[in-house]
Amino acid sequence: MARYAVNATGTKKLVADLRVADRVHAAFTAEPGEVLAVIGPNGAGKSSLLHALAGLVDVDGSAVLGGIDMLRTPVRERRVGLVFQGQLLFPHLSALDNVAFGRRARGEGRQAAEAVARDWLERFGIAELAGRKPRELSGGQAQRVAIARALATDPDVLLLDEPFTGLDVSVQMALRLELGRHLRDFPGIALLVTHDAIDALTLSDRVLVLDDGRVAQVGPPAEVAAEPRTRHVARLVGLNLVPDGDDLIAFTPDAVTVSLHEPEGSSRLRWQGPIATVAPHGDAVRLMVHASPDLLADLTPAAAAELGLVPGKEVWLSAKATAVSRYGAREGAAPTGR
Numbered sequence: 001m002a003r004y005a006v007n008a009t010g011t012k013k014l015v016a017d018l019r020v021a022d023r024v025h026a027a028f029t030a031e032p033g034e035v036l037a038v039i040g041p042n043g044a045g046k047s048s049l050l051h052a053l054a055g056l057v058d059v060d061g062s063a064v065l066g067g068i069d070m071l072r073t074p075v076r077e078r079r080v081g082l083v084f085q086g087q088l089l090f091p092h093l094s095a096l097d098n099v100a101f102g103r104r105a106r107g108e109g110r111q112a113a114e115a116v117a118r119d120w121l122e123r124f125g126i127a128e129l130a131g132r133k134p135r136e137l138s139g140g141q142a143q144r145v146a147i148a149r150a151l152a153t154d155p156d157v158l159l160l161d162e163p164f165t166g167l168d169v170s171v172q173m174a175l176r177l178e179l180g181r182h183l184r185d186f187p188g189i190a191l192l193v194t195h196d197a198i199d200a201l202t203l204s205d206r207v208l209v210l211d212d213g214r215v216a217q218v219g220p221p222a223e224v225a226a227e228p229r230t231r232h233v234a235r236l237v238g239l240n241l242v243p244d245g246d247d248l249i250a251f252t253p254d255a256v257t258v259s260l261h262e263p264e265g266s267s268r269l270r271w272q273g274p275i276a277t278v279a280p281h282g283d284a285v286r287l288m289v290h291a292s293p294d295l296l297a298d299l300t301p302a303a304a305a306e307l308g309l310v311p312g313k314e315v316w317l318s319a320k321a322t323a324v325s326r327y328g329a330r331e332g333a334a335p336t337g338r
């Protein structure tokens with residue numbers, strides 16, 4: 001959902017079709033005001049996608065923003081804000097000068113650039129740290145400065161690559177809420193690479209799922225979470241995902257019945273395999289079973305004890321047809337109804 005039809009520099013929709021060597025070929029669009037979470041397993045090409053837009057790697061294709069191809073625009077002139085994993089602030093500059101840097105580099109006068117920078121530090125609640133050098137900041141403070149530095153340039157596109165990685169969990173939580181507020185007010189397009197289902201579900205308007213360099217799925221977070229098309233996303237949201245002809249079927253681990261013998265009946269929703277892991281999961285015991293594919297099953301501690309479930313033991317798993325969600329395996333495909 002685009003919250004702003006027009007941003008500070010006019011309506012700028014992004015229409016991208018990017019090819020990075022032979023490892024990424026991804027086409028997608030984004031509306032002004034939209035936050036697009038980019039998720040996928042390690043090596044799927046998430047960082048490569050962002051690096052391509054930032055001009056940090058060789059890329060073919062196009063990324064048309066408001067009628068102008070960013071890829072044909074000199075990197076210095078692209079209105080792109082970057083917050084990358086472990087990206088360091090300029091160590092010799094104060095927090096204020098770091099945040100003012102982009103505007104100064106664009107030729108803006110010191111006073112005007114510093115006024116904007118001060119305003120951003122205030123919005124992040126760190127105005128009193130303006131004079132500190134990066135080495136005098138905590139990880140969370142430095143990351144706030146890094147995000148403020150990116151936003152202070154009024155970018156058309158904000159690229160965030162795992163902005164919470166390496167921070168304490170409590171700092172991550174606080175920063176996630178703060179970033180969420182700033183992203184809601186941000187009139188440009190934000191691409192947020194994350195490994196975290198919470199980020200994707202709470203901070204984004206749409207989720208773009210990358211798998212092996214290709215776009216596997218794009219949609220609102222609730223839709224992607226309810227009907228994942230990749231095993232990676234299914235795992236992120238805690239669902240089992242099994243291909244069945246042209247369909248996928250998804251079901252929760254607590255919809256799985258575990259037994260030591262082949263279940264009776266004609267249901268095809270049954271799998272066999274050895275238990276890989278047994279671990280507590282909330283009030284339940286969660287099994288990971290090396291069936292084809294790997295499946296999760298939750299059961300009560302009493303049931304787990306009664307069945308004597310330990311790693312290596314062969315079990316049968318089954319799911320009731322009424323407890324699974326069935327949908328087409330390809331984008332736009334309707335379930336076959338089998």
Ligand SMILES: Nc1ncnc2c1ncn2[C@@H]1O[C@H](COP(=O)(O)OP(=O)(O)OP(=O)(O)O)[C@@H](O)[C@H]1O
Pocket residue numbers: 023040041042043044045046047048049
């Ligand atoms: N400069 C490079 N030259 C060649 N191959 C690269 C380069 N950078 C990344 N790769 C490879 O391209 C693929 C995509 O990498 P990329 O870092 O974009 O994935 P990612 O989804 O961001 O992964 P992660 O979640 O681990 O950060 C990987 O197989 C990686 O090894």
